[in-house]
Amino acid sequence: MRYVSTRGQAPSVGFVDAVLGGLAPDGGLYVPETWPQISAQEIAGFAERPYAEVAARVIGAFAGDEIAPADLLEMCQEAYSTFTHAAVVPLTQLQPGLFIAELFHGPSLAFKDVAMQILARLYDHLLGSQKRSQTILCATSGDTGGAAVEAFRGRRNARVVALFPEGRISEVQRRFMTTASEANVACVAVKGSFDDCQAIVKQAFQDQSLRQAVDLSGVNSINFARIAAQAVYYFTTATALGAPSRKVSFCVPSGNFGDAFAGYAAQRMGLPMGKILVATNANDILARTFETGRYARGKVCQTMSPAMDIQSASNFERLYFEGVNREATETARAFAAFADSGAIDVPPQAFAAMRELFRGVSVSEDDTARAMLRTLNETGELIDPHTAVAISALRRVNGIEGPVVVMSTAHPAKFPEAVAKACGVTPELPRGVATLASRPERFDRLPADAETIKAYVRAFAGA
Numbered sequence: 001m002r003y004v005s006t007r008g009q010a011p012s013v014g015f016v017d018a019v020l021g022g023l024a025p026d027g028g029l030y031v032p033e034t035w036p037q038i039s040a041q042e043i044a045g046f047a048e049r050p051y052a053e054v055a056a057r058v059i060g061a062f063a064g065d066e067i068a069p070a071d072l073l074e075m076c077q078e079a080y081s082t083f084t085h086a087a088v089v090p091l092t093q094l095q096p097g098l099f100i101a102e103l104f105h106g107p108s109l110a111f112k113d114v115a116m117q118i119l120a121r122l123y124d125h126l127l128g129s130q131k132r133s134q135t136i137l138c139a140t141s142g143d144t145g146g147a148a149v150e151a152f153r154g155r156r157n158a159r160v161v162a163l164f165p166e167g168r169i170s171e172v173q174r175r176f177m178t179t180a181s182e183a184n185v186a187c188v189a190v191k192g193s194f195d196d197c198q199a200i201v202k203q204a205f206q207d208q209s210l211r212q213a214v215d216l217s218g219v220n221s222i223n224f225a226r227i228a229a230q231a232v233y234y235f236t237t238a239t240a241l242g243a244p245s246r247k248v249s250f251c252v253p254s255g256n257f258g259d260a261f262a263g264y265a266a267q268r269m270g271l272p273m274g275k276i277l278v279a280t281n282a283n284d285i286l287a288r289t290f291e292t293g294r295y296a297r298g299k300v301c302q303t304m305s306p307a308m309d310i311q312s313a314s315n316f317e318r319l320y321f322e323g324v325n326r327e328a329t330e331t332a333r334a335f336a337a338f339a340d341s342g343a344i345d346v347p348p349q350a351f352a353a354m355r356e357l358f359r360g361v362s363v364s365e366d367d368t369a370r371a372m373l374r375t376l377n378e379t380g381e382l383i384d385p386h387t388a389v390a391i392s393a394l395r396r397v398n399g400i401e402g403p404v405v406v407m408s409t410a411h412p413a414k415f416p417e418a419v420a421k422a423c424g425v426t427p428e429l430p431r432g433v434a435t436l437a438s439r440p441e442r443f444d445r446l447p448a449d450a451e452t453i454k455a456y457v458r459a460f461a462g463a
């Protein structure tokens with residue numbers, strides 16, 4: 001299986017290089033040259049199989065012959081044994097036809113663990129066999145950093161630098177990063193927004209000398225292995241509800257568009273699907289794009305669902321590339337224009353193709369709070385603000401076919417203030433992480449300046 005860049009100016013690479021490289025050297029994103037296929041009969045059989053086995057099958061389809069199936073299965077089994085629920089991603093029913101997929105039973109209580117736990121094991125395995133050690137630089141709007149630190153802490157062949165926007169993430173989110181004591185972890189509070197952090201990461205990747213000196217790699221949702229790992233729970237949840245003989249729809253609280261794009265990947269692999277509703281908070285770039293066909297950056301504002309406080313959704317470039325029938329020159333032009341002016345128009349045919357699967361809805365803070373309270377009152381379930389954005393979005397659209405699965409992306413205890421304010425109930429941290437609040441923290445503070453942060457990364461990597 002080969003991977004090509006959405007911008008067409010980088011050589012194609014195998015799965016291992018696409019994973020270890022993160023972003024393509026031309027600034028584009030890697031996508032598989034062709035989408036691997038899984039037959040309807042095999043998909044139907046997923047309903048009976050353990051999560052780790054389905055994961056090994058789906059991720060293996062993307063890895064091709066570059067990773068031995070037995071090794072991949074072992075890594076998946078180890079990765080998903082860190083989850084505290086035997087189903088790994090269990091479904092809870094809220095009302096007839098409405099289910100939530102609980103993606104938050106991993107070590108940092110957010111859906112990022114689902115991909116990161118397997119990604120860290122893949123990295124360690126691949127780097128070990130190449131006798132390399134890498135520096136992973138990630139920007140986090142809250143949950144990626146915690147999940148990355150949890151997954152990579154203490155691993156032998158990789159170190160992690162996590163950049164987060166100072167004061168814009170919850171205390172629990174911060175503590176999942178800053179309480180790791182392992183020497184291969186560094187956390188940086190950046191004086192700026194998540195978009196600033198993400199822009200700095202992009203600049204670091206474009207600096208060839210830094211890239212080589214520290215063997216830089218990324219685990220943000222631009223990394224294709226994350227998309228592959230996230231496609232898995234579309235298969236497991238859909239088959240639990242009767243797919244492939246029944247079409248299931250999804251509603252996905254979205255920021256960087258990695259999670260929702262993984263649904264697109266699952267569909268392209270052969271999973272029949274109704275719609276994917278892309279739910280955003282007031283940072284509505286994706287919701288606007290799927291409703292108007294114009295992808296235009298807005299001003300980032302702070303909300304109670306901070307993991308989605310983003311106004312440029314990196315993975316959208318992958319969907320755009322598909323929408324324009326994989327015209328890399330056109331994709332490169334569009335995203336250079338977007339970087340320049342902050343707005344592009346999706347060509348009409350591409351937009352029509354996107355609308356076959358996607359819809360977008362943006363949800364206000366008031367409606368988010370109301371959705372938390374109403375869900376508690378009607379079902380007894382406490383949900384986190386990100387999940388509430390999705391639940392609220394769903395109430396505002398018509399014509400979503402079949403049973404709907406809402407991706408529940410964080411445990412409510414990760415956002416105790418917002419949940420308590422909306423519901424009058426403070427969610428408890430699960431037993432395994434109860435000591436989080438009392439562990440000592442360790443992080444540095446830096447300005448939102450690419451040169452400063454690049455120097456910091458060099459020093460940390462000892463380069």
Ligand SMILES: *Cc1c(COP(=O)(O)O)cnc(C)c1O
Nearest residue numbers: 143254255256257258259307409
């Ligand atoms: C990262 C995150 C999201 C957004 O996912 P994307 O893949 O960036 O769209 C939603 N909810 C939570 C809790 C997250 O951590």
